[in-house]
Amino acid sequence: MLVLYRLKEKVELSDRQFKEPPGRDVHLSPIPVHAPPPQAKPTTSMVRVEPVTKPISVCPAEPRSTPCPPAPEAKPALSASPSPFRMKPTAGLQERRGSNVSLVLDMSALGSVEPLSSGVAPGRESAATEYLQSAGRPLTRQQLHDIVLHTQSLHAEFAEIPMNFVDPKELDIPTHGTKNRYRSILPNPHSRVILKTKNTYDPLSSYINANYVRGYLGDEKTYIATQGPMINTVNDFWQMAWQEDCPVIVMITKLKEKNEKCVLYWPEKRGIYGKVEVLVDSVRECDHYTVRHLMLQQGGQSRSVKHYWYTSWPDHKTPDSAQPLLQLMAEVEQDRQSPGGRGPIIVHCSAGIGRTGCFIATTIGCRQLQEEGVVDVLAIVCQLRADRGGMIQTGEQYEFVHHALRLFESRLSVDVGQ
Template identity: 80%
Template sequence: SHIHFGAAYLALDPVHNPGHINTGADFNRGSNFSLERPLKRGSNVSLLLDMSALGSVEPLSSGVVTPRERATQEYLQSASRVLSRQQLRDITLNTQMLHAEFAEIPMNFVDQKELDIPNHGSKNRYKTILPNPHSRVILKTKNSNDLLSSYINANYIRGYLRDERAFIATQGPMINTVNDFWQMVWQEDCPVIIMITKLKEKNEKCVLYWPEKRGIYGRVEVFVNNVKECDHYIIRSLILKQGGQSRKVQHYWYTSWPDHKTPESAGPLLQLVNDVEEDRRGFTSCGPVIVHCSAGIGRTGCFIATTIGCRQLELEGVVDVLGIVCQLRTDRGGMIQTEEQYEFVHHVLSLYESRLPVDHDS
């Protein structure tokens, strides 16, 4: 059930320059694409383009389920737009339609009152980006009453066909959460870590949480076995040891995603998705793949949505990007932060589709 990308799929095609994108005047006339779907206009949240604006989001309240919260959950569980291969090609060129569709998806951010964990704020990189309670990762502790030690800003994320715990989406580790991060890697038996941020982009985005050669983080010992530099990312082969056991973990550091933008080319992200799938097949552990950027929602969401979308395209010949993003936001609020990122995911999937064998029915 894994994605099988041939090398030919991965030509580094540039993303269409938005300045030259057809805004879709011919789109509706030329296809059977339906615009009919449940649009719950009361549930949409203003588009947020930078982290500083996130404080303006109206969070979901705890206790009584409000009409707004009910509408959010209904939308996230039901919204869908299944695209044939031709429809994917068409809508990728229709920026206006993609941006309008994105604006309707509820963010599903968490209210701090929903997390009854004293002092958890000290472990959050951004005070308004919190793990949704129902899917958050809970670290195992000796003292069940020590809620703060069990807390990490991370969520299990479902994969293709709602595969439980296919991924973990988390924030970039902070200086006081590095040990927690490695505890999670070990506890969840994770084969791969994907980092999609620089350590600093104007401000700190993530601390350097791995050693040059060997480091001890709490009870987990980490060895760097090998470092391979590729065009757009660096791959570190790690050995983790704890209590007489040892495991292999691959660490991918994708460095070429520009700050507050989307990449100019879709190819490198598709290559990364391919390489990670290859690694997953080669590892005996079947734990979740950990993905993080800085907040753990924007670039992280793009990677996970692309992985799921590629698998759906390969196995079904169709893709439901709207449904995928709704599933991601159910598991962790705010996944895929901006309309540009939503558009970029369509570009990457369109590139993947163009490398698939010709399907005369599409």
């Protein structure tokens, strides 16, 4: 009993030590607002948060008429003038970032791409038209050699050129989509080739995805830029070649590059396409292209046509060398300038805008260098896009045209010196 009594006294003494003295109130004093918060104890976390020392520039989600300004401390290497008609990016378009933004068509997805002109305000359309009609930058021979070293400047300049694509509503032709290789690449109405047909009640029979394109000094109908023929448009293609009395056809694509780019639209020896009979007289193999001499016959008449098939130009890219292109261009120009006063030259790739635009632009530029000693690639491309939207597809192709013209000018200077 004595042991239990002693144990009870110790427990009561311990309880009294933990209790507050009677009559004492407990007050919680608030922390002043200006006082710094208590520092947290260091942790052993492996995640380290770096403090933000520079302002961050954030672009809004919606497209802007001007590029997002850089951070205050970052100075851009090149400042390009803003475009009053910069198009909104859309599905199937890839952004390329440099000093400015250029639009690159993803040809593998063109079947689902809407035209850039669709939904563009009338004021912006008129600004784009004015730009295509007035823009230019003549380059002397020395300036041409200098500009190819400033690729950023070339890409920024290319980004300002309006694409001038067509809204499908502008083509009042029922079911014309069945004759288009890519839904968003359509012929501009004012310059499109119209096939002659006896059936006036069927506008589709007169439709082909092709445009007349002006040449040097704005010469009308120097070229026809068109898409690679499809299985259901081969007859239309040969009807156009006969109707327009075309002496030369330039094909700048393989039949298949990952997917179909063009169908085989000529025979091995002899073939009949609608009302046009096509015969292959001879074939000449060159290093980078093949030349076929064809004979077209219809209604008791015959016409000769040369078919150039250039296969050394990869899709979405540029050739490793401009020399084969210049060789092809020189041979085609010789055929075009031969006496006889025949019709335009047909040029096509797959969509009829990228490689097709490069070939025509380079040809016009070389002629301008020969005749004037200067070249205005910007004005040339604007003229092409006024006739057919999207001509010259990427900034790399625009750059390649300048490289080809520089090579041509170098050889021209040597010839003049000799």
